[in-house]
Amino acid sequence: MTAISGRVYVLGDNVDTDQIIPAEYLNLVPTIPEEYRKLGSYALAGLPRAAGEPPFVPEGETTTPYAIVVAGRNFGCGSSREHAPIALGAAGAKAVVAESFARIFFRNCVATGELYPVETPERIVEAFRTGDEAILDLDASTLANCRTGAAVALRPLGDAGPVIAAGGLFSYARKTGMIPGAGAA
Amino acid sequence: MSAPMTMTEKILARAAGRSAVAPGDNVWVTADVLMTHDVCGPGTIGIFRREFGSTARVWDPDRVVLIPDHYIFTSDEKAHRNVDILRAFAAEQGIPHLYDVGTPRYKGVCHVALPEGGHTRPGEVLFGTDSHTCTAGAFNEFATGIGNTDAAFVLGTGKLLLKVPPTMRFVFDGELPPYVLAKDLILHVIGDIGVDGATYRAMEFAGEAIMRLSMEERMTVCNMVIEAGGKNGIIACDETTRAFVRARTRKPFTEVANDPGARFLVERRYDARALEPTVAKPHSPDNRALARELADVRLTRAYIGSCTGGKVTDFVSAARVLKGRRVAVATFLVPSTTDVSRALRLETIDGRPLLDIFRDAGCQVSLDASCAACLGGPRDTFGRINGPEVCISTTNRNFPGRMGSKEGQVYLASPYTVAASAVTGRITDPREVLQ
Ligand code: SF4
Numbered sequence: 109m110t111a112i113s114g115r116v117y118v119l120g121d122n123v124d125t126d127q128i129i130p131a132e133y134l135n136l137v138p139t140i141p142e143e144y145r146k147l148g149s150y151a152l153a154g155l156p157r158a159a160g161e162p163p164f165v166p167e168g169e170t171t172t173p174y175a176i177v178v179a180g181r182n183f184g185c186g187s188s189r190e191h192a193p194i195a196l197g198a199a200g201a202k203a204v205v206a207e208s209f210a211r212i213f214f215r216n217c218v219a220t221g222e223l224y225p226v227e228t229p230e231r232i233v234e235a236f237r238t239g240d241e242a243i244l245d246l247d248a249s250t251l252a253n254c255r256t257g258a259a260v261a262l263r264p265l266g267d268a269g270p271v272i273a274a275g276g277l278f279s280y281a282r283k284t285g286m287i288p289g290a291g292a293a
Numbered sequence: 294m295s296a297p298m299t300m301t302e303k304i305l306a307r308a309a310g311r312s313a314v315a316p317g318d319n320v321w322v323t324a325d326v327l328m329t330h331d332v333c334g335p336g337t338i339g340i341f342r343r344e345f346g347s348t349a350r351v352w353d354p355d356r357v358v359l360i361p362d363h364y365i366f367t368s369d370e371k372a373h374r375n376v377d378i379l380r381a382f383a384a385e386q387g388i389p390h391l392y393d394v395g396t397p398r399y400k401g402v403c404h405v406a407l408p409e410g411g412h413t414r415p416g417e418v419l420f421g422t423d424s425h426t427c428t429a430g431a432f433n434e435f436a437t438g439i440g441n442t443d444a445a446f447v448l449g450t451g452k453l454l455l456k457v458p459p460t461m462r463f464v465f466d467g468e469l470p471p472y473v474l475a476k477d478l479i480l481h482v483i484g485d486i487g488v489d490g491a492t493y494r495a496m497e498f499a500g501e502a503i504m505r506l507s508m509e510e511r512m513t514v515c516n517m518v519i520e521a522g523g524k525n526g527i528i529a530c531d532e533t534t535r536a537f538v539r540a541r542t543r544k545p546f547t548e549v550a551n552d553p554g555a556r557f558l559v560e561r562r563y564d565a566r567a568l569e570p571t572v573a574k575p576h577s578p579d580n581r582a583l584a585r586e587l588a589d590v591r592l593t594r595a596y597i598g599s600c601t602g603g604k605v606t607d608f609v610s611a612a613r614v615l616k617g618r619r620v621a622v623a624t625f626l627v628p629s630t631t632d633v634s635r636a637l638r639l640e641t642i643d644g645r646p647l648l649d650i651f652r653d654a655g656c657q658v659s660l661d662a663s664c665a666a667c668l669g670g671p672r673d674t675f676g677r678i679n680g681p682e683v684c685i686s687t688t689n690r691n692f693p694g695r696m697g698s699k700e701g702q703v704y705l706a707s708p709y710t711v712a713a714s715a716v717t718g719r720i721t722d723p724r725e726v727l728q
Contacts, residue, residue, distance in 0.1 A: 122488055122577060124692040131668040131695075134332045135364060135371035137378075138441065139339025154694045182489040185522065186692060187668075188424040188438035190336060210522055211493050212424060212438055219442035277442050278344045287450065 110246040110273070112202045112224070114175025116253075117164055118238045123155070123179055124186035125213065129195040130154035138194045145170055147191055148198025162238065164199065171200040176244055176251075178236045179206040183225075184213025190220060197222030203244055205251050205262065207231055218268045221276030226251075227263040235260055297552035299460040300527050301495040304435040304549055308418045316459035316558075324356065325417035325434075327447045330403050331361040333422035333440075335378040340445035351386050352451035358390040358412050359383055360403040365394055365663045369671040401630035401662030404428040404516065404600035408508070409632050411542030415530045416549050420447055424519045425600055425689065431511035432538060433530035433548055438519065458524045459558040460495040461486075465502035465565040472723050473568045474610060475510035476602065476687065476707035478502070479517045480571040484581025485561070492522035494558060497551075502565030503528060508537045509606040516601040517689050520578040570722050572685075573705040576693045584710045587720035594684045595620065595715035596676055596696070597708060598627030599667040602687025605636045607708040611687075612647045614712035614726055615654040621718035624656040625676035627665040634662045656715075669697040678703075685714045 133150045136143040148171060152164035165172050177183075177196065183206040184192060193216045196204065203224040204217070217225040224246065232251070236242065241254040244262075246269065252259040265272070274280040281287045295313035298306065306314040308322035329337050341349065351357055359379045364372035376394050383391040390410065392400040400406035404425050407413050415433035419426060422444045429436035439453070447453050463482055483490075496518045503511065511533075515526030528534075530548035538546065570584035597603060597611050608628070628634040637648040637658070651658050659665065659675045666676035667688045678684060678701035686696065691703035706714070709723035716726055 122692075124690075124695075126668070126690070126692050126695050131670055132672065132697075135369055135375060135671065137335040137339060137371075137375065139336050139343065154699065156693045156699050182492070182522065185488055186424065186519075186690060188422060188426075188440055189333065190440035190442060208489060208492065210489070211524060212440060215443065216440035219440055219446075277446060278340075281446070 112175055112244040113242065115173055116176045116178045116236050116238065116240050116242045117174035118233055118236050119177060119179040120233065121180035122182045122185055125184060125189050125192040126186060127154040128152055128184065128192040129189065134189060134191055136191070138191055144194065144198050147195040148200070151195040151199035175200065175202045176242055177201055177204040178233060179204060180231065180233050181207045183209050185210035188212045190216045193217045193220055193222045205232065205244065218271050219277040221272050221274065221279070224265065224272055226265065228260060229263055230260070232260045297554040299495070299551050299555045299557065300433065300497065300529065300549045301435055301460055301525060302457060304416055304418060305455065305457050307416070314457045316457050318457045319454060320457060321452050322418055322455050324420050324447050324451055324453065326356050326358055326412050326419045327444060328358045328360060328403055328407060328419065328421035328426065329444055330363055330423060331372070331375045331379060332363045333444070334359060335375045336441040337422055337444040337448065338378060338382050340442055341448045344445060345449040349449060351388070351448045354386050354388045357388045357448065358407065359388060360392050360400065360406050361394050362402045362406065363664045363668070364670055366661045366675065367671040367673055372671060399631055401628070402600045402603065402664055405604055405629040405633070408432065408537070409541065409630060411544070414538055414542065414544060414546040415534060416547040420444065420453065425516050427518045427523065427526050428512050428516040428600060430515040430518070430526035431508060431528050433528060433534055435525055435527070437525045458493055458495045460497050461491055462497045462499060462557040462560040464560065464562045465500035466562060467501055467564055467566040468505060469502050469565045469568060472570060472709060472727055474707040474709055475506055475513035477568055477571040479514045480573050480581060480705065481568055483517060483521045483573070483579045484571070486521050488520060488577055488579045489522040491518060494523055496521065496523045496526045498526065498528050500565070504531055507606060508533060509604045512604070513601050517578070520689060570707060570710045572710065572720060573691060575691055575702040575704065578689065578691060578705060584706065584720055585722040590704070590720040591683065592622050592685055592714055592718055592720065593682045594622050595624040595711050596666060596684055596686040596688065597711055598629065598665055599688040600629055601689040602708060603627055603629035603633065605633050605640065607687055608633065608637060608647050609640060610708040611712040612642050612650045614709055614716065614723060615656070616642055616645070616650045618654055618716045620655045620715040622715055624715040625666065626651055626656050626658045627676060628660065628662045630662045634660050666696050669695060685711050685720060687711050
């Protein structure tokens with residue numbers, strides 16, 4: 109029942125948090141709504157791009173046309189800044205599908221509930237081109253490329269799935285009785 | 294009898310209130326210290342209020358340490374607002390450990406400020422909203438970086454769910470050569486295992502060469518375990534550790550040692566005597582080469598600073614090379630903390646203060662301690678790379694755009710190598726210049 113469809117944005121290995129959200133924008137505080145939106149507009153602003161490659165967030169816009177990021181190894185390495193998954197989520201991305209993730213980035217995706225960080229047993233970046241339409245089926249653990257008709261297998265989300273689906277660590281902790289009561293907000 | 298445990302496992306077992314844990318166990322651990330700074334503190338506080346309510350109290354004000362350090366000497370208004378948020382929160386919650394900007398208590402870079410303030414103690418669990426929190430593993434504790442949401446959870450509950458990592462052990466036999474520093478050693482290891490070689494794992498450093506290092510040099514080693522993806526770094530406790538910690542805190546602590554027969558995921562042995570000055574080329578900390586192999590790389594600037602390369606010993610090392618010489622490229626020096634800044638005036642080589650040695654050499658020295666250009670920062674940050682510079686730096690990351698512009702190229706190296714390279718204007722093995 110959990111399926112995400114949309115266009116993919118394809119990246120390589122070791123995309124670090126400075127590329128996802130450059131440090132000059134870390135003066136923005138994610139819990140302040142307009143600064144949250146601003147973070148989204150800068151998502152992947154630090155990415156070195158070859159001429160002709162489209163930006164993740166189009167010039168002058170605040171959200172991305174790409175719902176799914178496809179990447180290689182060690183996505184989100186570097187800093188512990190939660191601004192990184194938040195920037196991608198605030199831009200409108202729903203999931204990152206990568207061969208592997210850096211530990212803190214993965215954890216921050218789960219804790220914030222901003223993004224599904226999905227691992228693949230094999231390298232998939234060659235099977236997709238930026239702009240391809242794809243369907244991410246979290247129950248079947250597949251990512252299907254609508255252009256080629258091919259589907260790649262995903263590693264199941266395991267324990268992280270219900271936490272993200274609940275909306276992050278706090279919602280999950282309340283739902284499961286780990287912490288009492290509801291927030292004041 | 295439970296199975297023998299590593300240092301990391303023993304600390305987490307104690308913090309979880311269990312007699313034993315094993316790698317892969319998910320356990321709730323109690324934090325001894327939670328550190329946050331001006332970049333992640335405001336977001337953490339925002340989540341804390343949203344989730345626990347506007348009148349919520351932190352679990353233990355004495356265990357929260359607030360260290361503004363990232364964006365301090367800038368005209369950026371949001372940066373100042375963020376420090377104000379920390380200030381207001383400390384006042385509201387009665388948090389005594391705020392190292393506030395513009396006061397005599399201001400310190401600077403959190404990972405150096407924490408030990409200076411006596412907040413790093415053997416056997417404890419330290420969480421920080423910064424990936425280089427792993428630096429404190431040098432003090433025989435479990436220290437790791439976490440995000441804002443996890444940190445807000447800790448603020449409210451004092452607890453966090455952790456998966457116990459298996460330990461990779463790196464043993465360095467023999468003594469390091471005099472021209473090789475801790476930075477060379479850790480760059481060598483990262484080159485060996487890669488930027489994701491220790492993901493989800495603890496990295497233990499052991500052996501004669503490690504135990505001969507000063508606390509500051511041990512911090513340099515543990516600082517960069519995150520550059521291999523590591524969860525934490527750890528070093529055994531010895532007289533060097535105890536003397537450093539006891540000089541800065543009266544709080545009692547319980548050191549930990551590996552149990553005989555403790556299990557390691559891997560154990561790698563190195564001959565420390567064979568290590569050479571090492572460099573990480575753009576744009577990754579595992580893109581390893583020897584300094585002597587890069588002699589044709591021409592530089593436009595050099596940078597000495599940060600939590601990993603801006604401590605007192607780093608500047609003493611740099612000054613040994615720069616004394617009586619002139620730099621050939623723009624060379625920026627930023628002390629990590631105010632104590633280091635003071636030491637630039639007080640520490641001498643042959644009677645000459647470090648600061649004078651650097652100024653004589655033509656370096657640009659900021660006395661304002663902070664992260665500065667290590668992570669680029671706001672546009673007006675001292676030493677920030679704003680164009681196609683080729684920089685050699687004692688910092689810990691050289692991803693594209695890390696020190697500012699995406700056009701910049703950053704080489705990571707020890708203070709010896711950076712200083713020697715600053716003198717010649719090309720990447721230089723310090724053996725060429727030393728003596
Ligand atoms: S000095 Fe650099 S690496 Fe260290 S905490 Fe500051 S920004 Fe991070």
